[in-house]
Amino acid sequence: MRLIFLGPPGVGKGTQAERLSAQRRIPKISTGDILREAVQKKTSLGVQAKSFIDGGKLVPDAVVIGIIRERMKEADSKEGFILDGFPRTVPQAQALISMLLQDQRSIDRVLNFELADDELIRRLTGRRSCPNCQAVYHLEYNPPKKPELCDRCSGKLIQRSDDQPETIRKRLEVYRSQTWPLVRFYEEQGVLRRIDGSGTPEEVYARLTAAIG
Numbered sequence: 001m002r003l004i005f006l007g008p009p010g011v012g013k014g015t016q017a018e019r020l021s022a023q024r025r026i027p028k029i030s031t032g033d034i035l036r037e038a039v040q041k042k043t044s045l046g047v048q049a050k051s052f053i054d055g056g057k058l059v060p061d062a063v064v065i066g067i068i069r070e071r072m073k074e075a076d077s078k079e080g081f082i083l084d085g086f087p088r089t090v091p092q093a094q095a096l097i098s099m100l101l102q103d104q105r106s107i108d109r110v111l112n113f114e115l116a117d118d119e120l121i122r123r124l125t126g127r128r129s130c131p132n133c134q135a136v137y138h139l140e141y142n143p144p145k146k147p148e149l150c151d152r153c154s155g156k157l158i159q160r161s162d163d164q165p166e167t168i169r170k171r172l173e174v175y176r177s178q179t180w181p182l183v184r185f186y187e188e189q190g191v192l193r194r195i196d197g198s199g200t201p202e203e204v205y206a207r208l209t210a211a212i213g
């Protein structure tokens with residue numbers, strides 16, 4: 001199964017992709033995770049990407065398309081994948097089509113998660129993550145057992161640099177202008193399904209699995 005998770009920042013794409021990936025045994029490929037790891041390790045990609053991420057802007061298309069092209073060559077993506085946060089622009093979506101066509105493959109479903117802005121902001125400002133094992137928490141909705149420490153590996157939880165109010169506003173703006181057109185793009189191809197992102201993670205997951213069958 002080849003899936004794309006689309007939706008605004010903080011809607012819960014990563015949370016749902018993590019669950020589905022574990023249940024269906026297909027990799028979750030997140031450009032955000034790949035870029036943050038590169039920033040953490042201070043690789044040349046990370047140095048290049050940092051100012052875009054911290055400013056709430058998109059990393060240039062050529063860079064992220066290159067990341068996905070390389071990642072798609074790995075054996076684990078041959079049986080399927082969940083793309084979380086890619087594509088985010090029409091040129092990225094077009095590049096993905098050509099990449100998959102080379103292996104006679106295509107996307108089965110695009111899941112567009114939807115949620116009201118006030119709740120998106122609440123989810124983003126309350127998010128805390130573990131830089132060691134990438135576990136994601138929320139101060140109110142999914143708090144760690146011990147304050148500021150990861151339940152899994154006891155790492156010290158951090159707030160993402162782009163989860164500051166000003167950057168969140170910018171990310172939402174960028175989402176509307178550059179990523180929203182993809183909803184129409186995939187609707188026209190007949191592969192788009194809309195998912196109500198409100199409610200508990202379990203409720204959203206039930207809607208997701210119903211939509212992909």
Ligand code: AP5
Pocket residue numbers: 007008009010011012013014015016031032033035052053054056057058059060061064084085086087088092123124126127128136137138139141142162171197198199200201202204
């Ligand atoms: P990326 O990491 O992709 O960020 P995003 O799309 O903005 O999405 P988020 O990770 O913020 O949110 P999410 O929807 O995954 O929500 P989550 O599950 O964590 O991108 C970051 C940056 O990298 C971009 O701004 C850009 O600079 C760059 N980038 C990445 N991809 C790129 C691309 N293709 N092109 C160019 N640049 C790119 O949930 C959020 C919080 O809510 C968590 O605390 C979680 O615990 C909680 N939560 C989740 N679900 C629920 C629920 N149902 N109820 C209550 N709480 C919930």
